[in-house]
Amino acid sequence: ETTGLADPAPVAQTFFADDFVQQHMRLDGILTLVDAKHVIQHLDDEKPEGVENEAQEQLAFADIVLLNKVDLVPEETELKKIEGRIREFNPTASIIRSTQSKVDWNRLLGVGAFDVRRVLDFEPDFLTNFDEEHQHDLSVTSCSVKFEGELLTNALEDWINTLLRTKGADLFRYKGVLACKGMDLKFIFQGVGMLFQGGFSELSWGSETRECRFVFIGRNLDREALIAGVNACRVDDKPLRFKVGDKVRARTGAGWTPGRIIKVWDD
Numbered sequence: 001e002t003t004g005l006a007d008p009a010p011v012a013q014t015f016f017a018d019d020f021v022q023q024h025m026r027l028d029g030i031l032t033l034v035d036a037k038h039v040i041q042h043l044d045d046e047k048p049e050g051v052e053n054e055a056q057e058q059l060a061f062a063d064i065v066l067l068n069k070v071d072l073v074p075e076e077t078e079l080k081k082i083e084g085r086i087r088e089f090n091p092t093a094s095i096i097r098s099t100q101s102k103v104d105w106n107r108l109l110g111v112g113a114f115d116v117r118r119v120l121d122f123e124p125d126f127l128t129n130f131d132e133e134h135q136h137d138l139s140v141t142s143c144s145v146k147f148e149g150e151l152l153t154n155a156l157e158d159w160i161n162t163l164l165r166t167k168g169a170d171l172f173r174y175k176g177v178l179a180c181k182g183m184d185l186k187f188i189f190q191g192v193g194m195l196f197q198g199g200f201s202e203l204s205w206g207s208e209t210r211e212c213r214f215v216f217i218g219r220n221l222d223r224e225a226l227i228a229g230v231n232a233c234r235v236d237d238k239p240l241r242f243k244v245g246d247k248v249r250a251r252t253g254a255g256w257t258p259g260r261i262i263k264v265w266d267d
Helices: 008-017 019-024 039-043 054-061 076-089 116-122 153-170 223-231
Strands: 031-035 064-068 094-097 140-148 171-178 185-192 195-204 211-219 247-252 255-260
Touching (some): 008 019, 039 076, 054 076, 064 076, 153 211, 153 223
Antiparallel strands (some): 140 211, 171 185, 247 255
């Protein structure tokens, strides 16, 4: 299974171009994991002239298509439409529907599905042109952030919500493991587009160094803005705006309401 932005051809060619690999291994099958919620959007993605569409390439090379997240596409007619689009690029691959990638592994491994003759039908130079350079969409990039330290949970959640609302369509994939102030459990999040999952896991930091790690993959990413957004959520040594006893106006379900600070959370 190739990663989200990889061209499967060079990976598959390794099994035929390298003598050691040829002697000791065989290519059993190429698996393409398809996001049922977003696949048509990526198949219809307009690329610059000469730039390949990775989603189309991966479907063409697939021996098995794992059509995942079918729970997010509840209409059978819509699923049939998606499978029809897949068949436009690969009429022979078996399509297996799944939710959260749960599928019997016997349907994926040891199946002897790869047929080089089928590949040669649409990629005649597959066994001869091992050095071809494939041109990728330069607007698609990644951005990663890693630092020792902690984030404030509320600030993090506000920032992520704003990010998804304003840039969600350009975010292909994002994930992170975070240390949050006052919490021993790791905050883990991942998402595709505007579909976000995140929260405190059952894993604690224990004796590990508390740190935060983010990765974003998407189109036209503003690297500086992403890094600044993360850093704005970091815990720093500035004093809190309020102390116990201060009179304030608090935003509640009834609007802005007069109140008094009775306790502060950590520092």
